[in-house]
Amino acid sequence: MKLFKYRITKKTKGEDDLIDITSDVRCCVKESGAEDGFGVVFVVGSTASILTMEYESGLAKDVREFLGELIPKDRDYLHNATWDDDNGYSHLRATLLGQSFVFPIENNEPVLGRWQQIVLAEFDHRPRDRVVVVHIYKV
Amino acid sequence: MKLFKYRITKKTKGEDDLIDITSDVRCCVKESGAEDGFGVVFVVGSTASILTMEYESGLAKDVREFLGELIPKDRDYLHNATWDDDNGYSHLRATLLGQSFVFPIENNEPVLGRWQQIVLAEFDHRPRDRVVVVHIYKV
Amino acid sequence: MKLFKYRITKKTKGEDDLIDITSDVRCCVKESGAEDGFGVVFVVGSTASILTMEYESGLAKDVREFLGELIPKDRDYLHNATWDDDNGYSHLRATLLGQSFVFPIENNEPVLGRWQQIVLAEFDHRPRDRVVVVHIYKV
Helix, strand or coil: CCCEEEEEEEEEECCCCEEEEEHHHHHHHHHCCCCEEEEEEEECCEEEEEEEECHHHHHHHHHHHHHHHCCCCCCHHHHHHCCCCCCCHHHEEEHHHHHEEEEEEEEECCCCCCCCCCEECCCCCCCCCEEEEEEEECC | CEEEEEEEECCCCCCCCCEEHHHHHHHHHHHHHHCCCEEEEEEECCCCCEECCCCCHHHHHHHHHHHHHHHCCCCCCHHHHCCCCCCCHHHHHHHHCCCEEEEEEEEEEEECCCEEEEEEEEEECCEEEEEEEEEEEEE | EEEEEEEEECCCCCEEEECCCCHHHHHHHHHHHCEEEEEEEECCCCCCEEEEECCCCCCCHHHHHHHHHHCCCCCHHHHHHHCCCCCEEEHHHHHHCEEEEEEECCCCCCCCCCCCCEEEEEECCCCCEEEEEEEEEEC
């Protein structure tokens, strides 16, 4: 089994910016030449997530609204006091949705449904330079 | 390391149908002959999830009730307008719970607790033919 | 590819005990000698989770408060009737947050942000002896 290591870097806008990285991940798989195997997608940091969804603007707004109600931005999170910061909500959302995603590879393609995209979710309140680590394992 | 590829196909009933696929996954592990290694369980599509739970009818109802309150079926999700469809809630639930599950294998068995089952969750409003991709990696 | 198998065992206090296991996992990676590869962290049982967060006491309290509101301890979960037990809420929280975490390894280190820790979350109401399975795969 052989490992091919990649980095996807994205400038995010902060505030629940949802960025479709499926084509970036697909490029990694192509370049590795892996016919069969699996990929690990991992975002470094504790205020962003990797998630899957049908990437279309209506659903993206639904996701933002859902998270905005579930974990509101403007509560007095204790984390904010720790650092005199105001991104406690970002941390909670990132913990809920996770930073790691594993997908199978077959026929030199990620096995994904047509409406199933891999998305980098920025939960921090400010723009960030995000690093997404992609490991492609080729059988 | 060697890869064994499987497909589990299930006819679901829609509406939060929770299907225990632990024995199907265990069969894949057995058939692969993997003493040690790991498995990737992945459901194709953006309105279903792979989750783990103690599979018993009381808890299954608790899971359904929890999700029904957290992400109600009958809200005006913007996704519904995009496709003139009504499964926005299905997408949100699937994004929240994820489509991918990785487990360790030891002694030719998935390492699972006695009350820890692998479950295919159908969040779409209608019955679906679901394809679950199982990759078994044998050391 | 070579597999190194480890067990991390922890006595938890119950009641949303959050235990930072990053240094334990880092030790496994070191001992394996894996320069590149990946790790699987898996907690056995259906009332605990593996999650990632910035491990500091303020955020730990935020996580507990968030879960306490989202999935309150004192509701009449049907699971409680099944076993004449009272940990239905523990199961729901564990299903929501998951039992499995996969991370990339580079330079004989888990690839993690400075504020991104791997945490064992005990959701059961009573102290437990938890077993965390760690598989390190070395390329």
